[in-house]
Amino acid sequence: MSEEHLKTTLKALKDRFGLRESELMKDPPTLVCEPGKIVEVSQVLRDEFAFNFLCELTAVDYWPEEEPRYNLVYGYYSHAQNVRMALRVPLNGDDPSIHTIEGVYKGANWHEREVWDMFGIKFEGHSDLRRILMPYDWEGHPLRKDYPLGYEEPQFTFNFDEIDKRKHHGRYEEA
Amino acid sequence: MDEPLEVNYKELQHLVSERALKGETVLLNMGPQHPSTHGVLRLLLELDGEVIVNCVPDIGFLHTGIEKNMEAKRWELAEVMTDRTDYLNNTGNNLAYCLAIEKLTDLDVPPRAQAVRVILVELERISNHLVWLGTHALDLAAMSLFLYCFRERESILDIKELCSGQRMMTTYFRPGGLWRDIPEEFEIAVRRFLRMMPERIKEYEALLTKNPIWMDRTRNIGKISAENAINMSLTGPVLRGSGVAYDVRKAQPYSGYEQYDFIIPTGTHGDVYDRYLVRMEEMRQSLRIVQQALDRLPYGPFRSNNRKYVPPPRAELGTSMEAVIHHFKLWTEGFNVPKGAVYQPVESPKGELGYYLESNGGNQPYRVHMRTPSFIHLQALPLLCKGHLVSDLVGIIGSVDIVLGDCDR
Amino acid sequence: MGIEQKAGNMGVVTVGLEQAVNWARTNAMWPMLFGLACCAIEMMSAQAAHNDMSRFGMELMRASPRQSDLMIVAGRVSRKMAPVLRRLYDQLPDPKWVISMGDCASCSGVFNNYALLQGVDEVVPVDVYVAGCPPRPEALIHGIMTLHDKIRHEKLNTWV
Numbered sequence: 040m041s042e043e044h045l046k047t048t049l050k051a052l053k054d055r056f057g058l059r060e061s062e063l064m065k066d067p068p069t070l071v072c073e074p075g076k077i078v079e080v081s082q083v084l085r086d087e088f089a090f091n092f093l094c095e096l097t098a099v100d101y102w103p104e105e106e107p108r109y110n111l112v113y114g115y116y117s118h119a120q121n122v123r124m125a126l127r128v129p130l131n132g133d134d135p136s137i138h139t140i141e142g143v144y145k146g147a148n149w150h151e152r153e154v155w156d157m158f159g160i161k162f163e164g165h166s167d168l169r170r171i172l173m174p175y176d177w178e179g180h181p182l183r184k185d186y187p188l189g190y191e192e193p194q195f196t197f198n199f200d201e202i203d204k205r206k207h208h209g210r211y212e213e214a
Numbered sequence: 215m216d217e218p219l220e221v222n223y224k225e226l227q228h229l230v231s232e233r234a235l236k237g238e239t240v241l242l243n244m245g246p247q248h249p250s251t252h253g254v255l256r257l258l259l260e261l262d263g264e265v266i267v268n269c270v271p272d273i274g275f276l277h278t279g280i281e282k283n284m285e286a287k288r289w290e291l292a293e294v295m296t297d298r299t300d301y302l303n304n305t306g307n308n309l310a311y312c313l314a315i316e317k318l319t320d321l322d323v324p325p326r327a328q329a330v331r332v333i334l335v336e337l338e339r340i341s342n343h344l345v346w347l348g349t350h351a352l353d354l355a356a357m358s359l360f361l362y363c364f365r366e367r368e369s370i371l372d373i374k375e376l377c378s379g380q381r382m383m384t385t386y387f388r389p390g391g392l393w394r395d396i397p398e399e400f401e402i403a404v405r406r407f408l409r410m411m412p413e414r415i416k417e418y419e420a421l422l423t424k425n426p427i428w429m430d431r432t433r434n435i436g437k438i439s440a441e442n443a444i445n446m447s448l449t450g451p452v453l454r455g456s457g458v459a460y461d462v463r464k465a466q467p468y469s470g471y472e473q474y475d476f477i478i479p480t481g482t483h484g485d486v487y488d489r490y491l492v493r494m495e496e497m498r499q500s501l502r503i504v505q506q507a508l509d510r511l512p513y514g515p516f517r518s519n520n521r522k523y524v525p526p527p528r529a530e531l532g533t534s535m536e537a538v539i540h541h542f543k544l545w546t547e548g549f550n551v552p553k554g555a556v557y558q559p560v561e562s563p564k565g566e567l568g569y570y571l572e573s574n575g576g577n578q579p580y581r582v583h584m585r586t587p588s589f590i591h592l593q594a595l596p597l598l599c600k601g602h603l604v605s606d607l608v609g610i611i612g613s614v615d616i617v618l619g620d621c622d623r
Numbered sequence: 624m625g626i627e628q629k630a631g632n633m634g635v636v637t638v639g640l641e642q643a644v645n646w647a648r649t650n651a652m653w654p655m656l657f658g659l660a661c662c663a664i665e666m667m668s669a670q671a672a673h674n675d676m677s678r679f680g681m682e683l684m685r686a687s688p689r690q691s692d693l694m695i696v697a698g699r700v701s702r703k704m705a706p707v708l709r710r711l712y713d714q715l716p717d718p719k720w721v722i723s724m725g726d727c728a729s730c731s732g733v734f735n736n737y738a739l740l741q742g743v744d745e746v747v748p749v750d751v752y753v754a755g756c757p758p759r760p761e762a763l764i765h766g767i768m769t770l771h772d773k774i775r776h777e778k779l780n781t782w783v
Binding site: 248249274277364 | 665673686698701703711734737756759
């Protein structure tokens, strides 16, 4: 019963919105959607096909490929029918933005804030788009592929002193 | 740390209601260092007297950049970091990561490894619920339970140490099975634990369940209805306390869970008391699962034989050239996972833990995203605590069972 | 010999001032609750019944920095948390000591990236480093014993 529901859902979405299946992601079954249609598709999924649970909202960065640079991944689950499916939305690199689905699923709020913080993808219509994991005044979006990892150089004996000069040491200070 | 940060208050005005701007309500900071916030969580409370009007959580004080760091390591070396996200559920995190890799690479896991995985994950669930109960009761002033729960937890940590040598961050599950076979003392230790534990759970219930102070402090506090909970993407005991019987172990069984017989406890009202009852019953069900898995533990290999992903045993290195080549490749380059993406959900003690893994065919993860339950449950905290007192907030945070490592990654 | 010979049975004992003050400081050290991540769970285990820290005088963990003298930094310190940590260290009254518990606090452990302080000694001066990921409760108690040793050998002119 649930497998048939999944098949009818996928077929209906493909016919109505012209989506195609993704070759990269097979488990759960995934369709590729355009950025402009995501709110409508989510609404249809929630109201008509009983996919009432948003389990995942994340992004992947494919730098140095510029078109598309990002792929947003939306994961859905249906409590009534016990099936899962996902949507992938490709976005271009220059000033990426997409409409928020916070009106459809309230739980997308912090997910979208995290994607903004980590990737710099703006969500139009979001109630509170601020940084959530990084400090308030941080510059840059860490999970982009052109952002450096920021690791510390190991101090061996030959470069011990020069790294020691640059390193910050906590001191006891009289108040 | 040099100059004070210039904060533009106009940007943050939407967080507080107009009464705060007029001065009718007080803004209180329940700061990152607080005895009952279970870690480094900052809450900005807007109080009208002692009643909470709004609560804005501020997270990120434990952000470790695990997702980015895993992209710089190889597949098997990145597993070390998965232990440290939800640090009360190490084996559960390892399991989700290994299952995702096994899905991408089509590795077979022998039944003995699956059964041992189930035993350790269920013991970890009991250990997590013990820490939850100890700290929750400590916050609501039932202090002796903290010491009892940690005493029980020591037995579970001893069992984990028997298998892997480490008390907490074991990294015992590897893609394909287990790191090494379980020792002989494992079965004796687990059976001793199974004999002792039901009595102890009865003791905890005798202390709390019908206690009038406990019931006063937890009944009708922090209610959430089932539709609101599903819309806010809540899972785990928080959702089950509101009456929805959703458990990933029953809905999409993994690692052999379909063979075991257990029920999913649900509550009715969706308040703190119901979540407490749900978790106590879950501990009993976990004991049931461990009993069944231990009774049926099959003999056989403990790890897959696929030499492209699993290193050969040391004895083989003396006789076979292919074994030496496989060993060399695995230790210098690591294994390559075929191109693809997968989302693997697992039932962690706090809710649905999902790992989104994407590979581009190389020996390093291309993207790892952990869909962690604590991150999502904290979103619902403002909904849960509206209209309650500050002392109720402590109970609500305890009942939602957040772990900040899980939330901030 | 002097005073003890004359006042032998009157219950008077003489000891050096350094010894007395150092003894008093070590035997009733109150740690501040600063558990951040996984090491905090092992610190709680060390406080619980199996390995008991209250036999060393650390019965309670004070939540307020104004009422404690030892800060056990247990867990990884992120860049967002670093100013908070320094502020709490400044709020501790003298004499104060810092134990950096675990690998992440000593040298950032497994995580060498943009988000963490590479060792908590970038912001506070540390007295004892305890290694381990997480360190066993016995290792933490060994670290506390080392700190007690260090304090017992302090001299008058290094006191604060």
